[in-house]
Amino acid sequence: MSQSLAELRQDYSLSVLTKANVDPDPIRQFQRWMREAIAAQLPEPNAMTLATADRTGRPYARVVLLKECDADGFVFFSNYRSDKGRQIAENPHVALVFLWLEVERQVRVEGTVSQISAAESEAYFRCRPRESRLGALASRQSQVVASRQILDQRFEQLAAQYPDDDIPMAYHWGGYRVKPDLLEFWQGRHGRMHDRLRYRPRNEGGWLLERLEP
Ligand SMILES: Cc1cc2nc3c(=O)[nH]c(=O)nc-3n(C[C@H](O)[C@H](O)[C@H](O)COP(=O)(O)O)c2cc1C
Numbered sequence: 001m002s003q004s005l006a007e008l009r010q011d012y013s014l015s016v017l018t019k020a021n022v023d024p025d026p027i028r029q030f031q032r033w034m035r036e037a038i039a040a041q042l043p044e045p046n047a048m049t050l051a052t053a054d055r056t057g058r059p060y061a062r063v064v065l066l067k068e069c070d071a072d073g074f075v076f077f078s079n080y081r082s083d084k085g086r087q088i089a090e091n092p093h094v095a096l097v098f099l100w101l102e103v104e105r106q107v108r109v110e111g112t113v114s115q116i117s118a119a120e121s122e123a124y125f126r127c128r129p130r131e132s133r134l135g136a137l138a139s140r141q142s143q144v145v146a147s148r149q150i151l152d153q154r155f156e157q158l159a160a161q162y163p164d165d166d167i168p169m170a171y172h173w174g175g176y177r178v179k180p181d182l183l184e185f186w187q188g189r190h191g192r193m194h195d196r197l198r199y200r201p202r203n204e205g206g207w208l209l210e211r212l213e214p
Helices: 026-039 083-090 118-127 130-138 148-161
Strands: 047-053 059-065 068-070 073-079 093-100 105-115 173-187 195-201 207-212
Touching: 026 068, 026 093, 026 105, 026 173, 047 073, 047 083, 059 073, 059 083, 073 083, 073 105, 118 173, 130 148
Parallel strands: none
Antiparallel strands: 047 059, 047 093, 068 073, 073 173, 093 105, 105 173, 173 195, 195 207
8 A cells, every 4th residue: 555544534625514404304304415416426326334233233234225215214125035134134223324425425324124015126126127137036145155157057047037028026035114213414524523413203203403523
C-alpha cells in the first residue's frame, strides 16, 4: 500500500440534516433519499448490508438488494434455505445499512423480518430476467460445492429443461419484508461533526425524531 490507511481522510460538506428539513415519516424520508441516490446515478443504490444473528447471538452480514420499500417495510429476495434463511428462522431481528458515499450519506434500519407470501414472491419472480430465474432455481445458496463446473452443468440442465419462459419458482426462494422499528439517517459534516437523526415508533402512533451525537 503506497498510503497508510491511517492517513486516508475525507471531509464531508455536501449537505445538512435538520429536524426541520426531514419528513416526519421515516419511510417517506427514506424514499426521498433513495430517489436522490438514483438521480445522482450512484452504482447499485439499492444495495444494502443485511445483518442477521443466529439463536446464540452470533452476528453475520452480507449485501442484498432492496426491491421494494413502502409503509409495510423493506423487501429483499433470497433463498430461504441459505445461511441467512436459517439465521432468520432462528432469530427475526435484523439490521440493514445503506451506504451512499458519493452523497455522504448512510441509512441504518433495524427491525423484524418475515417471509412475504408465495404469491407476492411469484409476482416478482415473473419479472426477473430468464438467467436470474434459472440461477435462483439452480443455486443451493450457501452450500459447499466441489467445483464451478457442477454449478454450470446444473444451470445448463435447467436451461434445457425449461427452453421457454415458463421457469417455475423454487418453493425455497422468495421475499422477506423487514418491518422497521428504528431508522437512522446520517449526513456527513465538516470535522466529523456529522448529522444523525433517529426515528423510533411512539406508543401513541407516529414517530419520535431525535438527534444523536456524531
Ligand atoms: C451487490 C450485491 C447484491 C446482492 N444481492 C443479493 C440478493 O438480493 N439476494 C441474495 O440472496 N444475495 C445477494 N447477494 C449475495 C449475498 O451477498 C450473499 O453472498 C448470499 O446471499 C449468501 O449469503 P448467506 O450465505 O449469508 O445466506 C448480493 C451480493 C452483492 C455483492
